[in-house]
Amino acid sequence: MNGVIVWLHGDSLSPTDPALLANPGAPAIFIFDEPFLAAAQLSFKRLFFLYECALEAIAGRNGSIRRGVVVDEVRAFAAEHQASTVHVTDSVAPRFQQYVAELQTTGLQVVIHHPPTFVSWRGEPPRRFSAFWRRVAEEALRPGSTGPELPSEEVE
Amino acid sequence: MQLRTDLQTREEQAAYLAEALAGLFEGAAQPSPIRGGRRAALRRLRAFNVQHYARTRNDVVQRGVSLLSPYIRHGVLTLAEVRDSILSRFGHTPDTEKFVNELAWRAFWQLVYAHLGDRIHQDIEPAKYRTRVPRRLLPPEVMSATTGLVCIDESLRELYTTGYMHNHARMWVAAYLQHWLGVDWREGADLFYRHLLDGDPASNSLSWQWVGSTFSHKPYIFNRQNVERFSAGTYCARCPLAHNGSCPFDDSYENLAWRLFGVSLAELEGRR
Numbered sequence: 001m002n003g004v005i006v007w008l009h010g011d012s013l014s015p016t017d018p019a020l021l022a023n024p025g026a027p028a029i030f031i032f033d034e035p036f037l038a039a040a041q042l043s044f045k046r047l048f049f050l051y052e053c054a055l056e057a058i059a060g061r062n063g064s065i066r067r068g069v070v071v072d073e074v075r076a077f078a079a080e081h082q083a084s085t086v087h088v089t090d091s092v093a094p095r096f097q098q099y100v101a102e103l104q105t106t107g108l109q110v111v112i113h114h115p116p117t118f119v120s121w122r123g124e125p126p127r128r129f130s131a132f133w134r135r136v137a138e139e140a141l142r143p144g145s146t147g148p149e150l151p152s153e154e155v156e
Numbered sequence: 157m158q159l160r161t162d163l164q165t166r167e168e169q170a171a172y173l174a175e176a177l178a179g180l181f182e183g184a185a186q187p188s189p190i191r192g193g194r195r196a197a198l199r200r201l202r203a204f205n206v207q208h209y210a211r212t213r214n215d216v217v218q219r220g221v222s223l224l225s226p227y228i229r230h231g232v233l234t235l236a237e238v239r240d241s242i243l244s245r246f247g248h249t250p251d252t253e254k255f256v257n258e259l260a261w262r263a264f265w266q267l268v269y270a271h272l273g274d275r276i277h278q279d280i281e282p283a284k285y286r287t288r289v290p291r292r293l294l295p296p297e298v299m300s301a302t303t304g305l306v307c308i309d310e311s312l313r314e315l316y317t318t319g320y321m322h323n324h325a326r327m328w329v330a331a332y333l334q335h336w337l338g339v340d341w342r343e344g345a346d347l348f349y350r351h352l353l354d355g356d357p358a359s360n361s362l363s364w365q366w367v368g369s370t371f372s373h374k375p376y377i378f379n380r381q382n383v384e385r386f387s388a389g390t391y392c393a394r395c396p397l398a399h400n401g402s403c404p405f406d407d408s409y410e411n412l413a414w415r416l417f418g419v420s421l422a423e424l425e426g427r428r
Contacts, residue, residue: 010230011230011231012230012231013230013231013232014194014197014230014231014232014233015194016194017231032159032177032180034180037177037180037181038179038180040349040350041180041181041182041350042180042181042182042349042350042351042355043181043182043183043316043319043350043351044170044173044174044177044181044182044183044184044185044186044187045186045187045188045318045319045351045353046181046319046350046351046352046353046355047173047177047180047181048169048170048173048187048188048192049187049188049190049191049192049226049230049319049353050192050230051159051169051173051192052169052191052192052193052196053192053193053194053230053232055161055169055193056192056193056194056195057194058161063161064158064161065158065159065161066157066158066159067157067159067176067177067180068157089231092266092269092270092358093269093357094273094274115231115234115236116234116236116237117236118234118235118236118239118259118260118263119260119263121263121267124271125264125267125268125271127281127371128372128373129260129261129264132260132264132267133257133260133264136260136263137257137260140239140256140257140259140260140263141243141248141253141256143239143240143243143244144236144240145236145240145244146240146241146244147201147237147238147239147240147241147242147244147245148198148201148233148237148241150198150201150202150241151195151198151199151202153202
């Protein structure tokens with residue numbers, strides 16, 4: 001039981017997800033959160049968009065897309081792959097924090113990865129965007145790289 | 157329940173997903189014309205020309221906007237990637253700097269969400285002014301995009317059929333629902349969240365609160381002149397209400413402030 005799995009969620013649903021990139025050979029899972037979606041009743045367009053994102057995110061690896069209770073499905077997937085560690089990318093959503101806490105109480109180790117920062121900010125934000133912008137503008141306008149490689153027009 | 161990942165065409169995938177996720181969605185099982193996934197995101201990023209962004213971004217017809225929000229919301233592209241790509245390809249110009257400023261709004265909403273958690277779904281501050289219109293539930297004509305107002309109905313129809321609405325149109329619809337119809341912002345936010353491909357708890361709820369003045373200094377209002385200017389007159393030209401004198405937006409801001417909130421424009425804007 002020393003394997004690793006990657007849990008993908010709707011806030012980081014990309015083949016470039018940091019948890020995926022850190023674990024190139026690891027099995028990965030995305031779950032349609034049944035209790036949440038049953039209550040939210042989103043449009044089909046939203047769910048299909050997520051499905052397309054998830055399909056591409058797991059392409060080329062041992063991946064799984066499921067419908068169910070998130071914590072139960074992650075645990076089951078970890079057991080199927082003899083994994084004791086779940087890698088996942090951070091989210092500010094309270095529901096995400098709750099699921100991480102639940103996974104930890106079941107004995108799984110959870111490793112949280114962080115997406116590249118747009119601006120570094122610590123602590124409480126101001127109440128108005130203008131105050132925020134005044135303090136971050138210089139950093140926000142400083143590129144950290146040349147950005148992702150873009151497809152050529154012939155690709156389409 | 158394990159879902160299939162081997163279907164090749166969008167049609168097959170949509171038909172399958174509708175069955176696999178039965179009970180978890182509302183309305184017709186039609187995908188958006190906007191494709192999900194990293195490849196589509198990168199194609200969209202490549203296609204976006206930021207030149208004239210500052211001038212055209214608010215125009216719902218010209219649409220000098222990136223259309224990247226569904227990808228950014230779901231982490232398919234990061235804010236840093238988009239910023240880096242735009243600045244490296246177009247350099248530092250008033251257009252690129254305005255675009256990065258707009259990206260920063262999402263960063264701001266996320267920080268507020270990280271700090272407040274689910275409290276973003278309640279009034280963060282007292283409303284500075286509340287509409288005089290009696291509170292009512294979301295009316296059926298909003299759900300069916302048949303209010304008779306072309307600017308509102310076209311925006312809603314696009315939302316319902318594609319999962320997208322231009323940002324300026326979102327402001328019009330949010331202001332119309334809250335200030336003209338008396339709908340609670342949470343009901344409007346819930347409607348948008350159910351449909352927007354970029355629907356994000358923070359960006360959505362906090363933007364509705366920005367329009368309503370529970371997370372801003374004043375309620376956002378607009379008038380017919382604003383709709384005309386930012387739609388090249390196309391909506392009003394086709395709107396029966398614009399021609400028979402019953403357009404609810406056809407007034408000065410001063411008069412709208414009195415009609416909707418019972419105060420002068422100066423008071424509404426906190427200048428008095």
